[in-house]
Amino acid sequence: MQTIALKKYRDETWDFKTANTKQYTHCFHPYPAMMIPQVAGRILDEFGRDAKILFDPYCGTGTSLVEANLRGINAIGTDINPLARLIAKVKTTVIPLKSLDWYLKDFNDFVFSARLGEKRIEPIIPNFKNIDYWFKKETQYWLAIIKEYIEQKIKDKDIQDFFKVAFSETVREVSLTRNGEFKLYRMTKKQIEKFNPDVLSVMTEKLIRNRNGMADYISIKNNDAISKVYDFNTVYEIPESILPPESVDIIITSPPYGDSRTTVAYGQFSRLSNQWLGLEELNEVDKRCMGGIRKKEIKNFGIKLLDEVLSRIADIDKNRAYDVLSFYMDYEKSINNISKVVKKNGIVAYVVGNRKVKGIEIPNDEITVGFFERNGFSHIKTVIREIPNKRMPKRNSPSNIAGITDTTMSHEYIVILKKE
Numbered sequence: 001m002q003t004i005a006l007k008k009y010r011d012e013t014w015d016f017k018t019a020n021t022k023q024y025t026h027c028f029h030p031y032p033a034m035m036i037p038q039v040a041g042r043i044l045d046e047f048g049r050d051a052k053i054l055f056d057p058y059c060g061t062g063t064s065l066v067e068a069n070l071r072g073i074n075a076i077g078t079d080i081n082p083l084a085r086l087i088a089k090v091k092t093t094v095i096p097l098k099s100l101d102w103y104l105k106d107f108n109d110f111v112f113s114a115r116l117g118e119k120r121i122e123p124i125i126p127n128f129k130n131i132d133y134w135f136k137k138e139t140q141y142w143l144a145i146i147k148e149y150i151e152q153k154i155k156d157k158d159i160q161d162f163f164k165v166a167f168s169e170t171v172r173e174v175s176l177t178r179n180g181e182f183k184l185y186r187m188t189k190k191q192i193e194k195f196n197p198d199v200l201s202v203m204t205e206k207l208i209r210n211r212n213g214m215a216d217y218i219s220i221k222n223n224d225a226i227s228k229v230y231d232f233n234t235v236y237e238i239p240e241s242i243l244p245p246e247s248v249d250i251i252i253t254s255p256p257y258g259d260s261r262t263t264v265a266y267g268q269f270s271r272l273s274n275q276w277l278g279l280e281e282l283n284e285v286d287k288r289c290m291g292g293i294r295k296k297e298i299k300n301f302g303i304k305l306l307d308e309v310l311s312r313i314a315d316i317d318k319n320r321a322y323d324v325l326s327f328y329m330d331y332e333k334s335i336n337n338i339s340k341v342v343k344k345n346g347i348v349a350y351v352v353g354n355r356k357v358k359g360i361e362i363p364n365d366e367i368t369v370g371f372f373e374r375n376g377f378s379h380i381k382t383v384i385r386e387i388p389n390k391r392m393p394k395r396n397s398p399s400n401i402a403g404i405t406d407t408t409m410s411h412e413y414i415v416i417l418k419k420e
C-alpha cells in the first residue's frame, strides 16, 4: 500500500472547475453520477492516442463513448439500465440534420394543431401503478399525445429514439417529483396545486437544445467512428462474439460505488421514464445492479484493506456488512471478466468514489487497484479530483491523504492501470 500512496495525489488540473460539461451531445438528459467529458477526454489524450477500441462496462449515458468517437476511436458500452442505454445510443448516433429538422418542423406543426384542439385525439394513457400519484391528469393527456406522435408518426428508428430521449427528460420535468433530486420524492400539496407544466413547450425546448447539441457534435466529429451499446452484465459474462479476449485498447468507466439500495438508485431515477416508454419492469434495474441481491455469507477477499473494513462494519451491523460484501463480490467478478478482454499494454481507467458505511470509510480506489493487480495489471497512478458539480450524498469526514481535509464524496479518484 506504500506504493499506492506515492502514486496517489491530488491534482487540481483535473478539477475542470469552469469547464463546460454540456457541449455537443453531452447536453442530452441528466443522469446520476455522470462522468464529466473532460476527464474521459484527458485520459484518452494521455493514454489512448493509438487506441482503436474503447470499452465502458458501466457506460450509463455514454460520456466516454462520445469522447472516444470524437477522437476517431470506436466504442462499446454496456449498461443494465435500458434508459441509460437509450441515451448513450442517441448521444453517439449521428442523425443527418436535414431529416431531423424535417421531423422537428413536423412536430412543431403537430403541436400547433394539438393546442388548437383541431382534432381532439383520445390517446392511450399507459396503465402503470401510481401514474395518478406522479402525474396530473392534464399532464398525462399531453404526454400520451406526444408518445403517440413518436410511436406512430416517426418511421426512422434513430429519429424516434432521439425524440424518446427528449420525451424521457420531459416526463421527469413535468412529473410531481421534487425538482433536482434523483430519488423519487413527491412535491408538497401546496407545490402540486400550483404546478401546471406546459408539457408541449417543455418537450419542444428539449428537442431544440438536443438538436443544437447534435449539430455541434456533427460539426467537430471528423471521422467514421461509431459506438455500440449492449445489455450484458460483466459480473456474469462478456460475450466473446462482442468482445473477444484481448481485444480492447482502453477502458474508461465510472462504476457504481456501492449497491444501489444504499448509494445511487439508478432504477428509481429512471422509473417514470422507463414506465412511460415501456422499457423495463419495475425494480428490475436496481436488482440487476452490482450488489442488488444481498448474499448472506462471509467471505475473505484476501485484500487486507477490504477485509479489515468489512469486519469492522460487521462488528457494528452485520446486515450492512452483507450489503457491502455483496457489492464487492460482484465487483470482483466483474473485474476478473473485464481484465480478460484488455490487450497486453492496454489501459484501464476507473473513476471511483469512496464512501462511508457506519462511519467507516471504504477505500474503493485502493480496492480497485488490488483487484486489478491480481489480474496482471500494474498501477500507474490515482489522481484525486474535486467534484464541484456533482450532487453526492452527505458530507464525510476527512480522508487520510495529505492535503485533503475536506469531504470524501466531494472527491473522486481516477485510478489508472496498465495490463502487463
Ligand SMILES: C[S@@+](CC[C@H](N)C(=O)[O-])C[C@H]1O[C@@H](n2cnc3c(N)ncnc32)[C@H](O)[C@@H]1O
Pocket: 031, 032, 033, 034, 035, 036, 057, 058, 059, 060, 061, 062, 063, 064, 078, 079, 080, 081, 084, 232, 233, 234, 235, 253, 254, 255, 256, 266, 288, 289, 290
Ligand atoms: C456512475 S454510473 C455511469 C455514468 C456514466 N459514466 C455517465 O457519464 O453517464 C454507473 C452505471 O452502472 C450501471 N450498472 C450498475 N450495475 C451494473 C452492472 N452489473 N452491469 C452494467 N452496468 C451496471 C448503472 O445502471 C449506471 O448507469
